[in-house]
Amino acid sequence: MLYPLHELWRTGLAPLAYWADANARIYSAQDSWLSSLPGSQRTAAGFELMYRLGKDYEKPEFGIHQIEVEGRAIPVVERVALEKPFCRLLRFKRYHDQADGLARMKDDPVVLVVAPLSGHHATLLRDTVRTLLPDHKVYITDWTDARMVPTDAGAFHLDDYVAYVQEFIRHIGAQQLHVISVCQPTVPVLAAVSLMAARGEAVPRSLTLMGGPIDARRSPTAVDNLATRQPLWWFENTVIHTVPANYPGVGRRVYPGFLQHLGFVAMNPERHGQSHWDFYLDLIKGDLSSAESHRKFYDEYNAVLDMPAEYYLDTIRTVFQEHLLPRGLWDVAGERVDPSKIRDCALLTIEGELDDISGQGQTRAAHDLCTGIPAQNRKHITAEGAGHYGIFSGRRWRTQIYPQVRAFIAAQAGLPAATVASKNTPKKSSPRKNTRNQGTAT
Template sequence: MLYLLHEWQRTMLSPLNYWAEASARMFGDAGSALSMLPGAQRAAAGCELMYRLGKDYEKPEFNIHSVHAQGQEVAIVQQESLARPFCKLLRFKRFSDKPDVIDALKDDPVVLVVAPLSGHHATLLRDTVQTLLQNHKVYVTDWVDARMVPMDEGTFSLDDYVQYIEQFIRHIGARRLHVVSVCQPTVPVLAAVSLMAARGEDTPLSLTLMGGPIDTRESPTRVDDLATTRPLSWFRNQVIHEVPWQYPGVGRKVYPGFLQHAGFIAMNPSRHLMSHWDFYENLRRGDLDDADAHRRFYDEYNAVLDMPAEYYLDTIKVVFQEHRLPRGTWDVAGERVTPSAIGGTKLLTIEGELDDISGQGQTQAAHGLCTGIAKKDKKHITVKGAGHFGIFSGRRWREVVYPDVRKFIAKADAARAKVEKKAR
């Protein structure tokens, strides 16, 4: 019922939203006579703020069309490599018309970026992907909004998530693959590689785990406290709702994106309030660059998706309440997850000093679990002054974190090449 009420409210307010958008243009466009009226700049700023607070934010595009690689500007074409009901595996293929550049691009390491399924779309990792493309062949998981998945496609649980990762690794080919997972997927990614290793399958050359809840008993945050101070039944009764008739997934139980967004805002309400006030002031003063930066950030931040209920509740129970991965009690489809089985994969963990979502030590805990990986093949980085988003997006990611990630992947790839050369 709550979901249906939300849709009704959105529909009823849409005329006001359209009016605010049109008014912002009429009072703000230099070619409009109304822009010459006294107070027009203030009116335009207020109307645009009203419009942006009420508008729908659709899934953004990656919009990565070129990147500087191998000393040249090369074209990027986004391709769908594999499609599953709840996720699409995208490849960002690099193209050049110079034979020497093409040959060099072919030798670059292959990276699978596993994006989080935790509210925002995979495009939140646009900066991560674009930076990696300079020196790597890149794939990324693009999770589908659960409200767009018809009921006849079945359910999607945390076990399914793990199995999707396994499928993607096999599809790309583990022998030359490096996996980078950001935030939430560090847990299912580590589980997937553990299961593959225990079966004797090929595993990726390296794992890079960034700001994830491997063991949430370490430095608990407000997110962890919320998950542990309420029973699972509270989450099932309070945040799980059915998709209404307007969408292909009608009847599917989900954790709606609009509720997740409300939770994001509630974590730092004063920060968001000041950000919108600054946006209004920038528009009023004509500081268009700062105003445009605000638009770009919130176009991404406000675009959210619905999560399948089974997956969300599994994550609360398995990861946050019962800590099954670090306790060694997690079974996926009847198989025990044993990170100690991983042997031929190098491990890099990265944490932000000021991360208020995954506290310090939560990601580093993977080192204690992966006892089969030699000490020389493990590395941990704590990024000074970085919050959660800073370790995978923005200047600090590009200038501080990425050089270390690149070196780590290159070292693992060189070791693979050396072994293959000896085998010939």
């Protein structure tokens, strides 16, 4: 009954949220006489805070329409490369109107970013994608909200996640591919590549694992402790609910996004409370830049999705309770996962010094498992001062971590790192011949 009650609460709150939004606009609009009343700015700030606390947050858009390469604005078009019931493989296709620039972009390494299926949408990695695009051809997994998947599509287990990753790798082409997985998918991605290597299939040229629970026994965090504090049946009976009738996935058993969001907030309630109070004060002071930063962050943070119950329970059991991957006991569709079979794929692991979701050592544990990869093809980075989100988004990601990721991928692709690193540096314009390759894509 919890899911229907939540929907009832959300529906009942909607008129109040719309009313608060309308009043916030009325008391802040320059052409409104109410905005000239004493205290109007404070009133507008209060109404907007009420609106943002009560509104429904839909899935955001990536909104990446252009990037800058060598001082030139390059259009980007988001396309669906492959669509499956529980995930879309998206490609960010870059266009160039100069033949020489197009030729250079065609030689860029191909990257598959495997986004987490852990409550937030893939758009949480918008900054990751935008940073990668000037130097790479980029694909990303865009996981579907389980409440939007009809029950006739069947169940979705952790094994299916592994199978999806393998299919995406084959679809793009493993020979020139570099895979980056962020947080939760580090485990199924490592399994997918391990199984492909064991079968003698082509594997990606490099594998970058960022802030994930390869071995959750190391430096356990509050997330790890929560997953081990209760038996599996408790999770199934307590947090698994059925999608109500107002969604296409009616009748599907899921771990609801609103419960996951509640868990996110409960980890740092004081920080979120202070953030909303600061937002209110910024509106009163007229600090529109800080207020807009708050809006952008919480538009993403508050937008959550439902996870299939089978997948969620499989993850709790396999990754956090029984630690089957590091113990060498994980079977996927009857095949044993053995990372030591990986030989022709370089490995980079990245952890944040202050990560409170995946503790230090959890991701680095992959090096102990991938013994078949030569030492010269393995590297680890611990990002000083970075929390969990800081290793794939924000200033530290862009200035400290990404340059090392770019150089690592370039080395495995056989490209001079210095050449790749200089691509975003504006160059002096030089005469170019007219070309008919206007708007050609890569």
